[in-house]
């Protein structure tokens with residue numbers, strides 16, 4: 001986005017020439033491309049995004065889809081998606097989505113992508129999961145080895161030498177902070193991830209799904225540049241000390257000059273003035289506490305996000321239209337903040353921007369999942385009545401709003417399009433107060449739900465219920481198997497923090513009444529901070 005006049009634009013161009021900008025984001029959406037103003041032409045820009053990193057998966061077992069969404073002018077935007085979890089790893093259903101990779105001309109990533117394109121195997125080789133009533137779209141899939149190199153930041157580097165990017169990660173044991181260096185040509189990007197519960201895998205890989213539940217990116221022009229980001233709102237109070245330590249480390253060890261922390265939707269009381277070089281630079285007011293140097297992204301406590309400050313640029317339109325992706329506040333905000341940050345009058349470095357996911361729902365979101373026939377709809381209907389939450393039956397929604405890729409004769413159902421479903425639900429989920437009813441849970445963003453209920457039914461009872469529905473033999477046995485092996489429970493545990501997942505028996509009407517009453521109490525006692 002270029003919002004400034006001619007002078008600002010020229011200046012921006014000047015600063016961005018030969019620079020590299022990398023935006024690492026979580027659940028990135030296309031409108032993040034607002035971060036790519038025309039002034040960046042000639043720069044290397046890359047936007048990487050992932051939903052979850054399957055740390056337990058042997059890297060060579062991962063498979064990813066790659067599809068180009070749009071090529072336009074100087075950039076290419078591509079999307080990676082997990083193709084399938086190999087059947088040899090039935091228990092690991094964690095998803096990895098590196099959705100978009102955006103590049104400007106001559107970007108090494110672009111070369112990588114081009115070479116990878118030739119290496120794609122034919123589509124449709126990956127096993128689909130039988131228990132779900134939808135299939136992932138069959139798209140060209142990168143060979144695992146290439147895909148992993150392309151997607152895992154650490155391994156990415158090894159893909160090629162010379163002018164290719166290189167990345168290594170370093171863990172700071174005293175701060176629970178993690179830093180990774182990305183080298184592109186002679187430029188070096190330093191990103192620092194600060195998290196209160198880095199898992200061991202983070203130390204190995206540098207990034208992990210849960211630890212990077214937030215976003216963002218940034219980055220630089222000439223060394224040194226850095227970014228720093230903590231995690232989610234509810235745990236910020238625990239993160240703060242780690243942040244401070246990290247900042248201290250960054251300031252001393254890595255000679256970080258400025259650290260910019262942006263949070264969405266809540267007030268953060270980081271002692272940012274400690275980062276400043278002189279007392280006169282200290283923030284004058286509470287609302288500017290975090291960002292005294294960067295008034296263009298000064299936090300507004302009364303606002304749920306930075307969006308009110310960052311206006312979406314006109315350039316966003318073309319891409320949004322091209323791919324029909326709904327605008328998501330978080331990312332347009334992050335991206336806009338990034339682009340604005342670029343305009344900051346600090347030569348020699350770019351500012352790192354981080355946007356936290358908002359924890360500001362006033363009412364909770366509940367996901368009720370389980371094998372078909374376990375009573376999700378019955379339970380959700382009663383619960384919605386008792387709590388006045390909104391019942392969203394994903395199956396109905398898919399059918400009514402055509403959020404699918406057609407009908408599957410074999411499975412006798414629509415092939416659900418996860419992206420369309422997520423985009424459709426995003427605004428409502430952000431608002432809160434929803435009960436989502438679906439027999440799958442691993443493709444919803446983890447941040448959406450405060451409670452994930454898995455209904456379970458005795459096999460014989462379920463068999464009778466499904467037979468009454470007239471299911472054919474294969475559909476019947478698939479669903480019964482799914483229940484026997486507790487596939488949905490496993491999936492929920494893999495996809496959400498365990499303390500958010502609750503299994504509930506649903507054999508009888510009494511079970512339903514009890515479950516509804518338990519959940520109603522939970523909803524009544526729920527607070528945004530809980």
Ligand SMILES: Nc1ncnc2c1ncn2[C@@H]1O[C@H](COP(=O)(O)OP(=O)(O)OP(=O)(O)O)[C@@H](O)[C@H]1O
Nearest residue numbers: 372373374375376377378439465506507508509512
């Ligand atoms: N706990 C229960 N006790 C008695 N009957 C139940 C119970 N749960 C569900 N049923 C009955 O089983 C049938 C299926 O229930 P329901 O439609 O709520 O299941 P579902 O999990 O939403 O299925 P689907 O995923 O296919 O939409 C309904 O006829 C419902 O009355």
